[in-house]
Amino acid sequence: MTEDYLARIGYLIRDARRHRGWTQSQLAEVLSTSQSAVNRIEKGHQNLTLDMVARIGAALDSEIVTFGTGPTHLRVTGPTTLSGSIDVKSSKNAGVALLCASLLNQGRTTLRKVARIEEVNRLLEVLESLGVRTRWLNDSNDLEIVPPAQLDLAGIDAEAARRTRSIIMFLGPLLHREPRFDLPYAGGCDLGTRTVEPHLTALRPFGLEVKTSDGRYQAQVVPEVSPQRPIVLTERGDTVTENALMAAALHPGVTVIRNASSNYMVQDLCFYLDLLGVRIDGIGTTTLTVHGVEAIDVDVDYAPSEDPIEAMSLLAAAIVTESEITIRRVPIEFLEIELALLEEMGFRYHRSEEYVADNGRTRLVDLVTLPSTLHSPIDKIHPMPFPGLNIDNLPFFAVIAATADGQTLLHDWVYENRAIYLTELTKLGATVQLLDPHRVRIEGPTHWSGTEVVCPPALRPAVVILLAMLAAKGTSVLRSVYVINRGYEDLAARLNQLGASIETFRDL
DSSP: OHHHHHHHHHHHHHHHHHHHTOOHHHHHHHHTSOHHHHHHHHTTOSOOOHHHHHHHHHHHTOSTTOOSSOOEEEEEEEOOOOEEEEEOOBOHHHHHHHHHHGGGOSSOEEESSOOOSHHHHHHHHHHHHTTOEEEEOSTTOOEEEEOOSSOOGGGOOHHHHHTOGGGGGGHHHHTTTOSEEEEEOOOOOOOSOOOSHHHHHHHGGGTEEEEEETTEEEEEEOTTOOOSSOEEOSSOOHHHHHHHHHHHHTSSSEEEEESOOOOHHHHHHHHHHHHTTOEEEOTTSSEEEEEOOSOOOOOEEEOOOBOHHHHHHHHHHHHHTTOEEEEEEEEGGGTHHHHHHHHHTTOEEEEOOOEEOTTSSOEEEEEEEEOOOOBOOSSOBOOOSTTSOOGGGTTHHHHHHHHSBEEEEEEOOSOSSHHHHGGGGGGGTOEEEEEETTEEEEEEOOOOBOOEEEOOSSHHHHHHHHHHHHHSBEEEEEEOOHHHHHHOSSHHHHHHHTTOOEEEEEOO
């Protein structure tokens, strides 16, 4: 019995270590022990004191291996039929980009209806440690951000910074404010090795040089260096494009960015920069021309648009539970490919006339989902840069494909780990075969059955497991759901408003 207990703890420690992207040797160094001792711990061959477990939990920033109040879990009773209406909340990814971009402005920034999620909370902790004043204004989640005259970069909250991958987007705005600065390594979802090199390639034309050592990015800005020709991004990444945009915003001159992402969060950032007085030509295309300014000191009020990934989450919830619900305020421009693919699979829905989001730019619709009998698509499902199928929406097609009749191939060519997490659906009755780290084959339809699953350490696959539990017969438990709270605000409570039966609890 003791051996089983130690093996379970070892398994959780191993997953938490991998989530941080650490080797056994790196964890051993932090714990002042040997790599072989960490190996024994992860295999369940080492007795552990409460003090050691607490130290491991603190080192790995993991709710899974902590004591005290303990991690949050969800208990789901199914199967569920949803009904009613729900509004899509504002974009998580746009919100974090705008928080980083607020460092460009010496004036007050007010952001409307900001997603109140753990990722935002971590960034606010970092901003406040730099001397930025932040204040939630009301129950509508309006947020006020007022920067200091001088940032206290030496006082940065390193622990909060390490818990969010978004800290990498501080490079773009900070290179104009300090000749030298350090940032902790970025954290976030465990999606495989994500190099920072594309960011550095995009920012070198502005004089930024970065060395990495001792768990920090050590940045130095070479004066009098500025882009002499168009910046060509080596990957059409969202955060890379955002970093380049923020660097260009305070470069007094014209900067051309080619192979830029035209995704939803990039467009929101462009609309915000426009309010700051930075003109950007080509918004929505892969070539952005930025007319930068020497200084920005204006009071602005901006409302980021709604989140297309949350909208897709709600669509998947309706499909897997065969429910009729109304999803309001859907940013249709960023879901048209997904909806077209779902239509090919047999999905039926009604769609309202378009109207404009509070930012005055993004097109919204209301969708009414209808219970539908789905079949597998003719071709494989794979993501592409916008306007293709969004990489963050791909995991939802795993649970959708599991409800459809036939065989579906999902190819996640971007991340080398995320497809692996989708195999967790097999614990709930799905037939999911991992072909390689990037591809899974799914065969449906599935007769879902309840079980207990430890939450995968990646946001979208974690939500996919929760959605499958809504359709599963009996009681399911999803353990340690911090990763879901990183990207969704009150998701369980909002699903309960549609008729789900999800209980939040902690271990005693």
